[in-house]
Amino acid sequence: MRRIYMDHAATTPLAPEVLEAMIPYFSERYGNPSSLHSFGREAREAVDDARTEVAALLNAEPSEIYFTSGGTESDNLALRGIARKNKKKGRHIITSSIEHPAVLEVCKALAGEGFEVTYLPVTREGLVEVGAVEEAVREDTILISVMHANNEIGTIQPLEEIGRLAGEKEIYFHTDGVQTAGKIPVDVRSLGVDAFSLSGHKLYGPKGAGALYIRKGVRIESIQQGGGHERGMRSGTENVPGIVGLGRAAMLAEEKMEEESERMRSLRDRMSGWVLKEIEDSWLNGHPVKRLPSNLNFGFRYIEGESLLLYLDAKGVAASTGSACSSKKLAASHVLSAIGLEPVESHGSLRITLGMENTEEDVDYACRAISESVARLREMSALRPG
Numbered sequence: 001m002r003r004i005y006m007d008h009a010a011t012t013p014l015a016p017e018v019l020e021a022m023i024p025y026f027s028e029r030y031g032n033p034s035s036l037h038s039f040g041r042e043a044r045e046a047v048d049d050a051r052t053e054v055a056a057l058l059n060a061e062p063s064e065i066y067f068t069s070g071g072t073e074s075d076n077l078a079l080r081g082i083a084r085k086n087k088k089k090g091r092h093i094i095t096s097s098i099e100h101p102a103v104l105e106v107c108k109a110l111a112g113e114g115f116e117v118t119y120l121p122v123t124r125e126g127l128v129e130v131g132a133v134e135e136a137v138r139e140d141t142i143l144i145s146v147m148h149a150n151n152e153i154g155t156i157q158p159l160e161e162i163g164r165l166a167g168e169k170e171i172y173f174h175t176d177g178v179q180t181a182g183k184i185p186v187d188v189r190s191l192g193v194d195a196f197s198l199s200g201h202k203l204y205g206p207k208g209a210g211a212l213y214i215r216k217g218v219r220i221e222s223i224q225q226g227g228g229h230e231r232g233m234r235s236g237t238e239n240v241p242g243i244v245g246l247g248r249a250a251m252l253a254e255e256k257m258e259e260e261s262e263r264m265r266s267l268r269d270r271m272s273g274w275v276l277k278e279i280e281d282s283w284l285n286g287h288p289v290k291r292l293p294s295n296l297n298f299g300f301r302y303i304e305g306e307s308l309l310l311y312l313d314a315k316g317v318a319a320s321t322g323s324a325c326s327s328k329k330l331a332a333s334h335v336l337s338a339i340g341l342e343p344v345e346s347h348g349s350l351r352i353t354l355g356m357e358n359t360e361e362d363v364d365y366a367c368r369a370i371s372e373s374v375a376r377l378r379e380m381s382a383l384r385p386g
Protein backbone atom coordinates (compact mmCIF):
# COMPACT_ATOMS: atom_id res chain seq x y z
CA MET A 1 0.00 0.00 0.00
CA ARG A 2 1.02 3.55 -0.70
CA ARG A 3 2.12 5.36 2.50
CA ILE A 4 2.08 9.13 2.51
CA TYR A 5 3.39 11.12 5.45
CA MET A 6 1.61 14.45 5.91
CA ASP A 7 2.33 15.17 9.57
CA HIS A 8 5.49 17.26 9.28
CA ALA A 9 4.48 19.63 12.09
CA ALA A 10 4.78 16.65 14.46
CA THR A 11 8.16 15.63 13.12
CA THR A 12 10.04 15.44 9.85
CA PRO A 13 12.11 12.64 8.35
CA LEU A 14 15.86 13.07 8.61
CA ALA A 15 17.30 14.44 5.37
CA PRO A 16 19.76 11.90 3.88
CA GLU A 17 22.54 14.55 3.85
CA VAL A 18 21.94 15.13 7.55
CA LEU A 19 22.27 11.45 8.37
CA GLU A 20 25.46 11.27 6.35
CA ALA A 21 26.94 14.24 8.20
CA MET A 22 26.06 12.71 11.58
CA ILE A 23 27.38 9.17 11.10
CA PRO A 24 31.11 9.84 11.69
CA TYR A 25 30.25 11.42 15.06
CA PHE A 26 28.63 8.16 16.16
CA SER A 27 31.70 6.18 15.16
CA GLU A 28 35.28 7.32 14.70
CA ARG A 29 34.82 10.96 15.79
CA TYR A 30 33.66 10.24 19.30
CA GLY A 31 35.76 12.81 21.15
CA ASN A 32 34.44 15.00 23.95
CA PRO A 33 34.46 18.65 22.79
CA SER A 34 35.88 19.65 26.18
CA SER A 35 38.98 17.47 25.77
CA LEU A 36 42.23 19.14 24.76
CA HIS A 37 43.59 16.34 22.55
CA SER A 38 42.98 15.94 18.84
CA PHE A 39 39.84 13.81 19.37
CA GLY A 40 38.36 16.56 21.48
CA ARG A 41 39.40 19.32 19.10
CA GLU A 42 37.78 17.51 16.18
CA ALA A 43 34.47 17.35 18.06
CA ARG A 44 34.79 20.98 19.20
CA GLU A 45 35.31 22.15 15.65
CA ALA A 46 32.22 20.24 14.51
CA VAL A 47 30.12 21.88 17.24
CA ASP A 48 31.50 25.31 16.34
CA ASP A 49 30.73 24.78 12.64
CA ALA A 50 27.17 23.79 13.50
CA ARG A 51 26.83 26.92 15.63
CA THR A 52 27.86 29.05 12.66
CA GLU A 53 25.33 27.27 10.43
CA VAL A 54 22.44 27.72 12.87
CA ALA A 55 23.41 31.37 13.42
CA ALA A 56 23.38 31.95 9.65
CA LEU A 57 19.84 30.60 9.37
CA LEU A 58 18.63 33.22 11.89
CA ASN A 59 20.97 36.10 10.99
CA ALA A 60 22.49 35.85 14.47
CA GLU A 61 26.08 35.73 15.70
CA PRO A 62 27.43 32.24 16.45
CA SER A 63 28.11 33.39 20.02
CA GLU A 64 24.36 34.01 20.43
CA ILE A 65 23.43 30.35 19.74
CA TYR A 66 23.13 27.83 22.60
CA PHE A 67 22.52 24.16 21.87
CA THR A 68 19.79 22.35 23.80
CA SER A 69 17.93 19.05 23.61
CA GLY A 70 15.12 20.54 21.50
CA GLY A 71 12.27 22.99 21.31
CA THR A 72 10.88 22.15 24.73
CA GLU A 73 14.17 22.77 26.49
CA SER A 74 14.80 25.96 24.55
CA ASP A 75 11.39 27.30 25.61
CA ASN A 76 12.05 26.28 29.22
CA LEU A 77 15.47 27.94 29.24
CA ALA A 78 14.21 31.15 27.66
CA LEU A 79 11.19 31.60 29.91
CA ARG A 80 12.54 30.35 33.21
CA GLY A 81 16.00 31.80 32.63
CA ILE A 82 14.79 35.29 31.73
CA ALA A 83 11.99 35.38 34.32
CA ARG A 84 14.18 34.31 37.24
CA LYS A 85 17.09 36.57 36.32
CA ASN A 86 14.86 39.65 36.02
CA LYS A 87 12.41 39.13 38.86
CA LYS A 88 13.74 42.09 40.81
CA LYS A 89 12.61 44.30 37.94
CA GLY A 90 9.14 42.78 37.77
CA ARG A 91 7.15 39.59 37.85
CA HIS A 92 4.69 39.98 34.99
CA ILE A 93 4.83 37.85 31.83
CA ILE A 94 2.66 38.16 28.70
CA THR A 95 2.02 35.23 26.39
CA SER A 96 -0.75 34.02 24.09
CA SER A 97 -3.46 31.46 24.67
CA ILE A 98 -2.37 29.39 21.65
CA GLU A 99 1.23 28.66 22.63
CA HIS A 100 2.71 25.17 22.56
CA PRO A 101 2.55 23.36 25.94
CA ALA A 102 6.33 23.90 26.20
CA VAL A 103 5.48 27.57 26.82
CA LEU A 104 2.06 27.31 28.48
CA GLU A 105 3.11 24.71 31.05
CA VAL A 106 6.26 26.65 31.89
CA CYS A 107 4.15 29.77 32.44
CA LYS A 108 1.93 27.76 34.76
CA ALA A 109 4.99 26.61 36.70
CA LEU A 110 6.33 30.18 36.86
CA ALA A 111 2.98 31.32 38.26
CA GLY A 112 3.71 28.89 41.10
CA GLU A 113 7.01 30.71 41.67
CA GLY A 114 5.25 34.03 42.14
CA PHE A 115 5.12 35.32 38.57
CA GLU A 116 1.89 36.65 37.09
CA VAL A 117 0.96 35.62 33.57
CA THR A 118 -1.42 37.30 31.10
CA TYR A 119 -2.69 34.97 28.35
CA LEU A 120 -3.72 37.02 25.32
CA PRO A 121 -6.74 35.99 23.27
CA VAL A 122 -6.45 35.59 19.50
CA THR A 123 -8.71 36.49 16.58
CA ARG A 124 -10.82 33.98 14.66
CA GLU A 125 -7.82 33.53 12.33
CA GLY A 126 -5.48 32.90 15.24
CA LEU A 127 -3.72 36.26 15.27
CA VAL A 128 -2.43 37.96 18.40
CA GLU A 129 -3.35 41.64 18.09
CA VAL A 130 -0.58 44.12 18.80
CA GLY A 131 -3.10 46.41 20.49
CA ALA A 132 -3.91 43.64 22.93
CA VAL A 133 -0.23 43.22 23.75
CA GLU A 134 0.09 46.94 24.31
CA GLU A 135 -2.93 46.98 26.64
CA ALA A 136 -1.55 44.06 28.62
CA VAL A 137 1.83 45.72 29.24
CA ARG A 138 2.36 46.87 32.83
CA GLU A 139 5.11 48.63 34.75
CA ASP A 140 6.33 45.27 36.01
CA THR A 141 6.19 43.35 32.70
CA ILE A 142 9.57 41.70 32.10
CA LEU A 143 8.88 39.23 29.31
CA ILE A 144 6.61 38.73 26.29
CA SER A 145 6.53 35.29 24.64
CA VAL A 146 4.51 34.90 21.45
CA MET A 147 5.14 32.01 19.04
CA HIS A 148 6.25 32.78 15.49
CA ALA A 149 3.79 30.38 13.83
CA ASN A 150 1.28 28.08 15.41
CA ASN A 151 1.86 24.34 15.12
CA GLU A 152 -1.83 23.47 14.76
CA ILE A 153 -3.34 26.12 12.51
CA GLY A 154 -0.17 27.59 10.97
CA THR A 155 -1.01 31.24 11.64
CA ILE A 156 2.08 33.48 11.44
CA GLN A 157 2.15 36.22 14.08
CA PRO A 158 3.07 39.89 13.51
CA LEU A 159 6.37 39.54 15.36
CA GLU A 160 8.00 42.72 13.99
CA GLU A 161 5.23 44.86 15.44
CA ILE A 162 5.29 43.09 18.79
CA GLY A 163 9.09 43.24 18.75
CA ARG A 164 9.03 46.98 18.15
CA LEU A 165 6.63 47.49 21.04
CA ALA A 166 8.70 45.26 23.34
CA GLY A 167 11.83 47.16 22.36
CA GLU A 168 10.26 50.56 23.10
CA LYS A 169 9.08 49.38 26.50
CA GLU A 170 12.37 47.59 27.26
CA ILE A 171 10.64 44.26 27.77
CA TYR A 172 12.35 41.05 26.71
CA PHE A 173 10.69 39.30 23.78
CA HIS A 174 10.93 35.53 23.24
CA THR A 175 9.42 33.59 20.38
CA ASP A 176 8.92 29.87 19.89
CA GLY A 177 10.08 29.60 16.29
CA VAL A 178 10.05 25.81 16.12
CA GLN A 179 7.55 25.82 13.26
CA THR A 180 9.19 28.61 11.24
CA ALA A 181 12.96 28.04 11.45
CA GLY A 182 14.01 26.61 8.11
CA LYS A 183 10.52 27.04 6.61
CA ILE A 184 10.18 30.78 6.16
CA PRO A 185 12.87 33.47 6.37
CA VAL A 186 13.84 34.31 9.93
CA ASP A 187 15.92 37.35 10.81
CA VAL A 188 16.12 37.78 14.56
CA ARG A 189 17.32 41.37 14.16
CA SER A 190 14.45 42.58 12.00
CA LEU A 191 11.92 40.58 14.06
CA GLY A 192 13.20 42.37 17.15
CA VAL A 193 13.32 39.21 19.26
CA ASP A 194 15.69 38.70 22.19
CA ALA A 195 15.31 34.92 22.26
CA PHE A 196 14.25 32.41 19.58
CA SER A 197 13.65 28.66 20.10
CA LEU A 198 14.13 26.06 17.38
CA SER A 199 14.19 22.28 17.15
CA GLY A 200 16.14 19.92 14.89
CA HIS A 201 13.45 17.34 14.18
CA LYS A 202 11.01 19.92 12.78
CA LEU A 203 13.45 20.90 10.02
CA TYR A 204 14.67 17.51 8.72
CA GLY A 205 17.29 17.26 11.46
CA PRO A 206 17.55 14.82 14.36
CA LYS A 207 15.26 14.49 17.38
CA GLY A 208 16.78 15.53 20.69
CA ALA A 209 18.75 18.46 19.30
CA GLY A 210 17.67 22.08 19.32
CA ALA A 211 18.94 25.57 19.91
CA LEU A 212 18.09 28.80 21.62
CA TYR A 213 19.19 32.13 20.20
CA ILE A 214 19.82 34.60 23.00
CA ARG A 215 20.65 38.13 21.89
CA LYS A 216 23.97 39.37 23.25
CA GLY A 217 23.37 41.35 26.43
CA VAL A 218 20.10 39.69 27.47
CA ARG A 219 19.97 39.04 31.21
CA ILE A 220 19.26 35.32 31.59
CA GLU A 221 20.37 32.58 33.96
CA SER A 222 20.93 28.92 33.25
CA ILE A 223 18.42 26.34 34.44
CA GLN A 224 20.81 23.38 34.33
CA GLN A 225 24.08 23.58 36.23
CA GLY A 226 27.17 21.43 36.02
CA GLY A 227 30.43 21.58 34.11
CA GLY A 228 29.67 24.92 32.50
CA HIS A 229 29.20 23.81 28.89
CA GLU A 230 27.67 26.19 26.35
CA ARG A 231 29.39 29.10 28.11
CA GLY A 232 27.70 28.20 31.38
CA MET A 233 24.21 28.43 29.91
CA ARG A 234 23.58 24.70 29.49
CA SER A 235 25.80 22.24 31.28
CA GLY A 236 26.16 18.69 30.02
CA THR A 237 28.46 17.09 27.46
CA GLU A 238 27.27 18.22 24.05
CA ASN A 239 25.17 15.89 21.88
CA VAL A 240 27.78 16.10 19.15
CA PRO A 241 26.09 13.95 16.46
CA GLY A 242 22.78 15.72 17.12
CA ILE A 243 24.38 19.15 16.96
CA VAL A 244 26.20 18.27 13.73
CA GLY A 245 22.89 17.08 12.30
CA LEU A 246 21.12 20.25 13.38
CA GLY A 247 23.82 22.37 11.76
CA ARG A 248 23.60 20.47 8.49
CA ALA A 249 19.80 20.66 8.56
CA ALA A 250 19.97 24.43 9.08
CA MET A 251 22.34 24.78 6.15
CA LEU A 252 20.16 22.66 3.84
CA ALA A 253 17.03 24.50 4.90
CA GLU A 254 18.62 27.81 4.04
CA GLU A 255 19.74 26.57 0.61
CA LYS A 256 16.35 25.13 -0.29
CA MET A 257 14.02 27.55 1.46
CA GLU A 258 12.98 29.76 -1.43
CA GLU A 259 12.26 26.93 -3.82
CA GLU A 260 10.79 24.59 -1.25
CA SER A 261 8.47 27.13 0.39
CA GLU A 262 7.09 28.04 -3.03
CA ARG A 263 6.52 24.35 -3.80
CA MET A 264 4.83 23.81 -0.41
CA ARG A 265 2.59 26.82 -0.95
CA SER A 266 1.48 25.51 -4.31
CA LEU A 267 0.77 21.98 -2.98
CA ARG A 268 -1.06 23.49 -0.01
CA ASP A 269 -3.26 25.66 -2.20
CA ARG A 270 -3.93 22.79 -4.59
CA MET A 271 -5.15 20.71 -1.67
CA SER A 272 -7.25 23.36 0.05
CA GLY A 273 -8.80 24.41 -3.26
CA TRP A 274 -9.84 20.85 -3.98
CA VAL A 275 -11.06 19.90 -0.50
CA LEU A 276 -13.07 23.07 0.13
CA LYS A 277 -14.70 22.82 -3.28
CA GLU A 278 -15.43 19.09 -3.37
CA ILE A 279 -16.40 18.42 0.25
CA GLU A 280 -19.54 20.04 1.59
CA ASP A 281 -19.58 21.59 5.05
CA SER A 282 -15.82 21.97 5.16
CA TRP A 283 -13.73 25.00 6.06
CA LEU A 284 -10.16 26.05 6.75
CA ASN A 285 -9.05 26.92 10.29
CA GLY A 286 -6.37 29.58 10.69
CA HIS A 287 -5.49 32.58 8.56
CA PRO A 288 -6.14 32.49 4.78
CA VAL A 289 -2.77 34.06 3.87
CA LYS A 290 -0.69 34.68 7.00
CA ARG A 291 -0.02 30.98 7.37
CA LEU A 292 2.84 28.52 7.03
CA PRO A 293 3.32 27.33 3.43
CA SER A 294 3.02 23.71 4.56
CA ASN A 295 0.05 23.91 6.93
CA LEU A 296 -3.60 23.06 6.35
CA ASN A 297 -6.15 22.66 9.12
CA PHE A 298 -9.56 21.63 7.86
CA GLY A 299 -12.84 21.49 9.69
CA PHE A 300 -15.51 19.00 8.61
CA ARG A 301 -18.96 19.21 10.07
CA TYR A 302 -20.56 15.96 11.31
CA ILE A 303 -17.18 14.28 11.54
CA GLU A 304 -15.10 13.00 14.41
CA GLY A 305 -11.45 13.84 13.77
CA GLU A 306 -10.09 10.69 15.42
CA SER A 307 -12.24 8.45 13.21
CA LEU A 308 -11.18 10.36 10.13
CA LEU A 309 -7.52 9.90 11.08
CA LEU A 310 -7.99 6.14 11.39
CA TYR A 311 -9.75 5.93 8.04
CA LEU A 312 -6.97 7.93 6.42
CA ASP A 313 -4.33 5.82 8.10
CA ALA A 314 -5.98 2.72 6.67
CA LYS A 315 -5.57 4.33 3.24
CA GLY A 316 -1.91 5.06 4.00
CA VAL A 317 -2.25 8.77 4.70
CA ALA A 318 -0.70 9.98 7.97
CA ALA A 319 -2.17 13.25 9.27
CA SER A 320 -3.20 14.62 12.62
CA THR A 321 -6.07 16.15 14.50
CA GLY A 322 -5.10 18.99 16.81
CA SER A 323 -1.46 18.59 17.88
CA ALA A 324 0.33 15.28 18.28
CA CYS A 325 0.95 16.03 21.94
CA SER A 326 -2.73 16.36 22.76
CA SER A 327 -4.09 13.73 20.40
CA LYS A 328 -4.36 11.16 23.18
CA LYS A 329 -6.53 13.46 25.24
CA LEU A 330 -10.16 13.81 24.38
CA ALA A 331 -10.31 17.46 25.34
CA ALA A 332 -10.81 19.90 22.46
CA SER A 333 -7.59 21.50 21.23
CA HIS A 334 -6.82 24.66 23.22
CA VAL A 335 -5.89 26.38 19.96
CA LEU A 336 -9.17 25.59 18.21
CA SER A 337 -11.09 26.68 21.32
CA ALA A 338 -9.10 29.93 21.41
CA ILE A 339 -10.07 30.79 17.83
CA GLY A 340 -13.69 30.39 18.84
CA LEU A 341 -14.65 26.95 17.56
CA GLU A 342 -17.36 25.06 19.41
CA PRO A 343 -16.22 21.65 20.72
CA VAL A 344 -18.22 19.80 18.03
CA GLU A 345 -16.54 21.89 15.33
CA SER A 346 -13.06 21.41 16.70
CA HIS A 347 -13.56 17.65 17.01
CA GLY A 348 -14.00 17.50 13.25
CA SER A 349 -10.58 18.98 12.55
CA LEU A 350 -7.85 17.53 10.36
CA ARG A 351 -4.32 18.90 10.25
CA ILE A 352 -2.29 18.21 7.14
CA THR A 353 1.31 19.39 7.23
CA LEU A 354 3.22 18.91 4.01
CA GLY A 355 6.93 18.33 3.58
CA MET A 356 9.92 17.78 1.37
CA GLU A 357 8.99 14.26 0.15
CA ASN A 358 5.38 15.12 -0.76
CA THR A 359 4.48 15.38 -4.44
CA GLU A 360 1.48 16.56 -6.42
CA GLU A 361 0.45 12.91 -6.84
CA ASP A 362 0.55 12.49 -3.04
CA VAL A 363 -1.68 15.52 -2.64
CA ASP A 364 -4.19 14.22 -5.19
CA TYR A 365 -4.20 10.78 -3.58
CA ALA A 366 -4.71 12.33 -0.13
CA CYS A 367 -7.55 14.53 -1.43
CA ARG A 368 -9.39 11.47 -2.72
CA ALA A 369 -8.71 9.59 0.52
CA ILE A 370 -10.09 12.47 2.57
CA SER A 371 -13.15 12.84 0.41
CA GLU A 372 -13.95 9.10 0.48
CA SER A 373 -13.38 8.88 4.23
CA VAL A 374 -15.51 11.92 5.00
CA ALA A 375 -18.32 10.58 2.82
CA ARG A 376 -18.18 7.15 4.45
CA LEU A 377 -18.11 8.57 7.99
CA ARG A 378 -20.98 10.90 7.27
CA GLU A 379 -23.10 8.03 6.00
CA MET A 380 -22.71 6.44 9.41
CA SER A 381 -22.75 9.61 11.45
CA ALA A 382 -25.21 10.08 14.26
CA LEU A 383 -24.17 13.74 14.34
CA ARG A 384 -25.64 14.41 10.94
CA PRO A 385 -29.19 15.69 10.76
CA GLY A 386 -31.82 14.06 8.49
Ligand SMILES: *Cc1c(COP(=O)(O)O)cnc(C)c1O
Pocket (backbone or CB within 6 Å): 009, 010, 069, 070, 071, 072, 073, 100, 102, 147, 149, 150, 151, 176, 178, 179, 199, 200, 201, 202, 208, 210
Ligand atom coordinates in the same frame (compact mmCIF):
# COMPACT_ATOMS: atom_id res chain seq x y z
C1 LIG B 1 7.38 20.51 18.36
C2 LIG B 1 7.23 21.84 18.99
C3 LIG B 1 7.89 22.13 20.21
C4 LIG B 1 8.67 21.10 20.96
O1 LIG B 1 9.90 20.78 20.34
P1 LIG B 1 10.64 19.43 20.76
O2 LIG B 1 11.95 19.52 20.05
O3 LIG B 1 9.79 18.31 20.28
O4 LIG B 1 10.80 19.45 22.23
C5 LIG B 1 7.75 23.40 20.73
N1 LIG B 1 7.02 24.34 20.10
C6 LIG B 1 6.40 24.11 18.94
C7 LIG B 1 5.64 25.20 18.28
C8 LIG B 1 6.48 22.84 18.34
O5 LIG B 1 5.84 22.63 17.20
